Amino acid sequence: xxxxxxxxxxxxxxxxxxxxxxxxxxxxxAPGSPIALTMDPKVSPKIIEQMEKNYxxxxxxxxxxxxxxxxxxxxxxxSFKDGRPVLEKIGERIWNTLLLNLVATLIxxxxxxxxxxxxxxxxxxxxxxxxxxxxYLGLSIPGFWLAYLVILATVKLFGYPVLGLRxxxxxxxxxxxxxxxxxxxLMLPASIMAIHGIAGLSRYTRSSMLEVIxxxxxxxxxxxxxxxxxxxxxxALRNALLPIITLFGFLIPGLIGGSIIMESVFAWPGIGRLxxxxxLARDYPVVMTILTISAVLTxxxxxxxxxxxxxxxxxxxxx
Amino acid sequence: xxxxxxxSQIRLVWKYFKRNRLAVGGLTILIAIFFVAGTAxxxxxxxxxxxxxxxxxxxxxxxxxxxxxxxxxxxxxxxxYGSRISLSVGFVAVGISIFIGILxxxxxGYYGRWVDSLLMRLVDVMFCFPTFFLILTVVALLGPSIFxxxxxxxxxxxxxxxxxxxxxxxxxxxxxxVQAAKALGVNDRRIIxxxxxxxxxxxxxxxxxxxxxxxILVEAGLSxxxxxxxxxxxxxxxILTEGRTYIFDAWxxxxxxxLAILLTVLSFNLVxxxxxxxxxxxxxxxx
Numbered sequence: 099x100x101x102x103x104x105x106x107x108x109x110x111x112x113x114x115x116x117x118x119x120x121x122x123x124x125x126x127x128a129p130g131s132p133i134a135l136t137m138d139p140k141v142s143p144k145i146i147e148q149m150e151k152n153y154x155x156x157x158x159x160x161x162x163x164x165x166x167x168x169x170x171x172x173x174x175x176x177s178f179k180d181g182r183p184v185l186e187k188i189g190e191r192i193w194n195t196l197l198l199n200l201v202a203t204l205i206x207x208x209x210x211x212x213x214x215x216x217x218x219x220x221x222x223x224x225x226x227x228x229x230x231x232x233x234y235l236g237l238s239i240p241g242f243w244l245a246y247l248v249i250l251a252t253v254k255l256f257g258y259p260v261l262g263l264r265x266x267x268x269x270x271x272x273x274x275x276x277x278x279x280x281x282x283x284l285m286l287p288a289s290i291m292a293i294h295g296i297a298g299l300s301r302y303t304r305s306s307m308l309e310v311i312x313x314x315x316x317x318x319x320x321x322x323x324x325x326x327x328x329x330x331x332x333x334a335l336r337n338a339l340l341p342i343i344t345l346f347g348f349l350i351p352g353l354i355g356g357s358i359i360m361e362s363v364f365a366w367p368g369i370g371r372l373x374x375x376x377x378l379a380r381d382y383p384v385v386m387t388i389l390t391i392s393a394v395l396t397x398x399x400x401x402x403x404x405x406x407x408x409x410x411x412x413x414x415x416x417x
Numbered sequence: 418x419x420x421x422x423x424x425s426q427i428r429l430v431w432k433y434f435k436r437n438r439l440a441v442g443g444l445t446i447l448i449a450i451f452f453v454a455g456t457a458x459x460x461x462x463x464x465x466x467x468x469x470x471x472x473x474x475x476x477x478x479x480x481x482x483x484x485x486x487x488x489x490x491x492x493x494x495x496x497x498y499g500s501r502i503s504l505s506v507g508f509v510a511v512g513i514s515i516f517i518g519i520l521x522x523x524x525x526g527y528y529g530r531w532v533d534s535l536l537m538r539l540v541d542v543m544f545c546f547p548t549f550f551l552i553l554t555v556v557a558l559l560g561p562s563i564f565x566x567x568x569x570x571x572x573x574x575x576x577x578x579x580x581x582x583x584x585x586x587x588x589x590x591x592x593x594x595v596q597a598a599k600a601l602g603v604n605d606r607r608i609i610x611x612x613x614x615x616x617x618x619x620x621x622x623x624x625x626x627x628x629x630x631x632x633i634l635v636e637a638g639l640s641x642x643x644x645x646x647x648x649x650x651x652x653x654x655x656i657l658t659e660g661r662t663y664i665f666d667a668w669x670x671x672x673x674x675x676l677a678i679l680l681t682v683l684s685f686n687l688v689x690x691x692x693x694x695x696x697x698x699x700x701x702x703x704x
Binding site: 112116117120227230231234235237238239240241247249250253254350352355356359373377378385386389392396397400 | 538542547549551554558630634641665682
């Protein structure tokens with residue numbers, strides 16, 4: 099186990115270096131990058147000065163990379179737009195995004211797993227086929243389109259605002275009403291963000307369950323007269339859900355990608371919307387920091403998932 | 418039995434594929450969409466770029482099946498032409514990603530050792546980035562042209578293909594026919610592309626089909642954020658995006674392009690899953 103851990107940590111470290119090099123290459127070496135902008139006479143000297151401050155353009159190229167890395171790690175990168183430290187700007191908004199994604203993840207797991215088990219109990223029945231079709235529909239629907247239809251419907255039917263963290267006019271509302279208002283504003287984007295995940299995870303649970311219920315120990319459990327509910331939800335589901343642990347790390351990039359679009363649709367003040375505004379404003383330090391941070395988070399998520407998998411499934415012995 | 422191995426293989430796959438009614442439905446819709454894209458200039462009742470301000474934002478009618486937009490252009494004609502753009506973004510992007518994926522996967526799997534470790538670390542690194550955000554960033558850097566969008570989607574989505582092509586190569590390279598070819602002195606390039614690759618292609622077809630669906634969704638998402646195929650060229654994504662300003666007055670501008678995207682992506686997904694079930698002998702007996 100120690101040897102495995104050591105090897106994995108070494109791999110993790112190498113991947114981290116890879117991530118930082120790739121991020122740096124994208125931002126400094128791609129055509130149309132900020133460096134190319136410094137050659138443009140239309141760009142004001144003030145921006146060029148900031149660019150040089152951020153990227154140490156007067157230094158040799160390998161030194162530029164290390165200086166950029168040092169600034170990223172010590173929080174010394176500054177936004178092009180307002181000159182504030184990038185990490186501070188991200189810190190203000192990250193909680194909103196985490197809240198939204200946490201709720202979306204909870205919705206995904208609490209709906210997808212029962213749906214998947216239900217489908218696996220009667221494979222190829224009418225309801226299972228309906229579920230299959232529904233899952234494909236959920237995977238294929240453009241999220242922002244659905245969001246617009248839902249906004250159109252709720253505003254027309256209920257005449258109640260849906261955008262932002264809360265409604266603008268909250269004077270005269272009692273505290274419980276304010277809480278309800280917040281929940282309402284949270285649930286709508288979270289549910290739409292969850293649809294993709296519910297569709298994917300319920301199919302995953304279903305096929306994983308179908309593998310497990312073919313095994314001998316399930317037949318034994320059934321034949322000794324255990325109620326079907328217990329066989330499915332206790333004996334089978336435990337083994338069927340094991341591989342899902344490894345999916346956990348991969349949830350992060352999908353959720354961040356989804357946040358960009360959903361937070362823009364619902365005017366949700368999180369890092370997804372910050373990232374999009376930064377892309378629009380060509381505020382590269384902010385864009386690259388968010389990109390790098392999310393890659394690192396994904397890497398750490400995968401690492402933890404690997405370790406958890408080893409703990410949860412004693413059959414896996416890391417060599 | 419007459420016919421060579423390949424045709425009987427295709428016949429076998431078709432036999433299992435057509436049992437899956439959802440997949441056959443998807444295939445039918447796809448053929449219809451391809452037909453429409455191919456014959457758009459013949460089918461379109463109006464010039465997709467012709468503006469007629471007196472006719473702006475008219476609801477669907479017999480003259481304009483899907484209504485008109487804010488400049489009085491015929492939405493039906495624009496959607497027909499848009500199918501060409503959306504499909505070509507999907508196919509070219511996936512063509513690029515499949516090409517890179519096969520190359521990386523084949524080299525990593527065939528040579529193994531440090532070549533494999535190096536290339537697989539690169540795959541790990543690429544997998545860590547949130548793909549949509551990465552695509553958005555690079556397209557914004559390069560400027561949103563249809564060419565850039567295809568290339569960037571292709572360059573950022575080859576990792577899955579590379580992984581399973583590598584896995585296939587790892588097991589195939591130990592097989593006797595490969596050893597025999599090596600013993601005969603066949604060079605590496607020929608062994609990789611002529612001897613091993615044809616045996617490793619089945620999963621590539623499946624993932625290519627599913628990836629076209631994803632690429633179409635990504636283009637729509639980019640359009641939504643203003644970095645997709647740029648107007649006045651009509652793509653389903655940008656018709657929808659231009660229409661959302663008028664969502665409370667002209668629902669047809671939002672609803673129809675969205676439905677077209679949904680239907681196309683759904684069909685690619687259904688066909689892809691159907692292919693997966695019928696290409697893999699282990700999954701064939703399931704229904």
